[in-house]
Amino acid sequence: MFLKNYWYVGAYSDEVTREPMGRVLLGEPVVLFRTRDGKAVALEDRCAHRLLPLSMGKVIGDVIQCHYHALEFDDTGACVRIPGQERIPPQMKVKSYPVVERDNCVFVWMGEAGDADESEAPEFFGMLFQDGWSVTKVHCHVQGHYQLVIDNLLDLSHLATVHASTVGSMHVANLADVETERDGDRVKVSRWTMDVPAARTYRQFGNYDSNIDRWQISEFMPPSYFRINNGSAAAGTGARQGKGEKRWDFWVCHGITPSTEDSTHYFWHLGHRLWTDDMDEVNEFYEQCHNVVGEDIAVFEAQQRNINVDPDAPMVDIGYDAGPLLARRIIDRLLKEEAAARPGRAA
């Protein structure tokens, strides 16, 4: 079951080109490409003739030509040419998805096209693109259910073990002051770990030689977006009051787009104020962060393998699950509301 009436990240802007690209979003095959004037287009990636993925074909002018029998579809999904045949049956068409492009992301509306409201496409990725900032990004197709990713990002105690070699230490699990807040359907989990030794990444790039006060502020927005601020300052210098000596922080925006019931497109976008002009140092920071993403994905995929063995195996909760459980309840309620609003159409 997926929440349909939302904008989802379908691709990064630089992934969408004149070469068609196929991607399964919310259980639907979608092909993405650009017209001659650069407009991003999202169509059903399933030819109306014999169901070949249109992404195997090619873009000619502003239409996409199927690889099999050369039928051509325009950016509305209408078939505009059948070789050797004048008449085009009215049902010879593919679904067209509304698209909005902003902040280096191509957002695709997965609900009823008539319900799409461009103003509702998330804007918060834009905060990463500021003067004096630098960004890095990753897209991964994770073999795990999207809820596993949401659980992970609302309980950052896992840094203690999963990311122990870089951003984590046992202090973030043992000594954290954690607060879970709800604002409508948004969930915010704030973790403060005060006066502790800096984990490797913080020590190396925050340049600390003594203890730090450290924060991890994770905000969830339905259907599956996150904005997380991670940072630190020298211990006891006012970090919690927005001050602090040697403040060092970075933001990560996450677009989590369900692909199938057991796989997910994970768009991970990190941005920060440049603290040095030594790009070798910055790139080393990125390498550590990219490794962190890989460590999380290894966890999601191992969890999913166990879920596949026994989908009914129970999960027992702990205190740090307050945020993840709240997000699960919100998603469950929104799913029920969508199903009630469109009986028979829930995915």
Ligand code: FES
């Ligand atoms: S399957 Fe696409 S043209 Fe025949």
Ligand SMILES: [Fe+2]
């Ligand atoms: Fe993680």
